[in-house]
Amino acid sequence: MRFSDRKALLPRDIGLILSYRCPSACAHCLYNCGAGWHDWMTADQVQLALENARTAWGPGFQVHLTGGEPFLNYPLLLEATRIASDLNIPVYVETSASWCRDRDKAEDRFCQLREAGMDAVLVSVSPFHQEAIPLRRTLDGISAARTAFGQDRVMIYQSQWLTELSQRGMDAGVPLEDYTEAYGKVQAGIRLWKGYGLISGGRAGYQLGNLVSKSPPESFSHLDCREELLFAHHSHLDLYGHYIPAFCGGISLGDWHTLQQLFESARSDSLQPLVKALIHGGPYQLYKLAAKKTGYQCLAKGYAGKCHLCVDSRKALVAAGIFPDSLQPEQFYQSF
Ligand code: SF4
Numbered sequence: 001m002r003f004s005d006r007k008a009l010l011p012r013d014i015g016l017i018l019s020y021r022c023p024s025a026c027a028h029c030l031y032n033c034g035a036g037w038h039d040w041m042t043a044d045q046v047q048l049a050l051e052n053a054r055t056a057w058g059p060g061f062q063v064h065l066t067g068g069e070p071f072l073n074y075p076l077l078l079e080a081t082r083i084a085s086d087l088n089i090p091v092y093v094e095t096s097a098s099w100c101r102d103r104d105k106a107e108d109r110f111c112q113l114r115e116a117g118m119d120a121v122l123v124s125v126s127p128f129h130q131e132a133i134p135l136r137r138t139l140d141g142i143s144a145a146r147t148a149f150g151q152d153r154v155m156i157y158q159s160q161w162l163t164e165l166s167q168r169g170m171d172a173g174v175p176l177e178d179y180t181e182a183y184g185k186v187q188a189g190i191r192l193w194k195g196y197g198l199i200s201g202g203r204a205g206y207q208l209g210n211l212v213s214k215s216p217p218e219s220f221s222h223l224d225c226r227e228e229l230l231f232a233h234h235s236h237l238d239l240y241g242h243y244i245p246a247f248c249g250g251i252s253l254g255d256w257h258t259l260q261q262l263f264e265s266a267r268s269d270s271l272q273p274l275v276k277a278l279i280h281g282g283p284y285q286l287y288k289l290a291a292k293k294t295g296y297q298c299l300a301k302g303y304a305g306k307c308h309l310c311v312d313s314r315k316a317l318v319a320a321g322i323f324p325d326s327l328q329p330e331q332f333y334q335s336f
């Protein structure tokens with residue numbers, strides 16, 4: 001089947017993953033970010049990625065500078081902002097504000113970013129972030145960003161948690177066990193999974209899967225991943241050259257240095273075998289493949305969602321050295 005009826009790989013919101021390094025290592029992180037990652041994109045790579053994106057996609061897309069935590073390398077963040085702005089690409093930054101220990105310094109940084117051409121700021125807020133990041137830092141970050149950018153250009157993702165988070169504490173991390181103690185396991189699971197709209201990929205299935213009922217592989221057999229892999233509005237280009245579709249941490253569609261080639265492969269249904277298996281048969285097909293090629297056995301307790309099945313099957317394939325081009329970056333699979 002060809003996909004010429006709809007344009008594949010036409011994201012409108014493109015994240016540049018400047019690094020997977022992040023001090024928070026949240027339980028729900030889809031990209032398995034944490035302190036164990038050390039590499040960063042260079043300014044030259046940012047320039048090249050954005051020029052390639054502009055050539056491939058023309059105008060009409062926006063870029064978010066992300067990670068990991070992009071403020072851990074503030075000079076690069078500032079330079080990347082200038083590069084995007086010089087190319088007339090709308091740009092915003094995603095941050096957890098974990099770095100925001102001094103509100104005035106934070107305001108200076110946001111003002112510099114605005115001067116460099118940054119258009120907006122997104123601050124992440126959730127119970128998962130609050131495990132590692134005292135809420136006061138997040139609120140200081142929001143306040144500093146609003147002073148620099150104005151209320152309308154600061155997005156809080158997800159603002160509905162702010163009231164509850166402030167009741168749980170301002171100056172220290174709050175463990176997720178507080179939710180199970182307060183609501184009981186079932187209600188806490190509903191609040192955290194449904195309330196946030198968690199995706200079970202990355203660490204979430206492993207670290208938060210105990211809060212939801214799990215299902216065997218067969219229950220996902222009717223689901224494919226065509227939309228996520230080919231038609232995602234939101235995708236990422238990372239520092240290692242990988243095109244990471246949608247929120248599928250650990251899957252590389254190919255090399256963003258050769259985007260035209262990637263588009264051709266997508267449109268003629270000739271992407272890498274692992275990606276094709278997911279497009280047509282979803283994680284259940286991947287599970288069958290992992291079972292056949294590696295002897296993978298399904299988790300006795302089942303899976304928290306289709307992405308949990310996908311990630312766990314991929315771990316077995318990685319351990320057996322199968323599909324190394326698509327199962328990237330490598331360190332993703334050592335960072336659960
Ligand atoms: S979700 Fe965000 S803040 Fe948390 S570990 Fe991942 S990148 Fe860091």
Ligand code: SF4
Nearest residue numbers: 225228248306307310
């Ligand atoms: S099952 Fe795998 S390929 Fe499909 S959306 Fe989830 S992580 Fe992506």
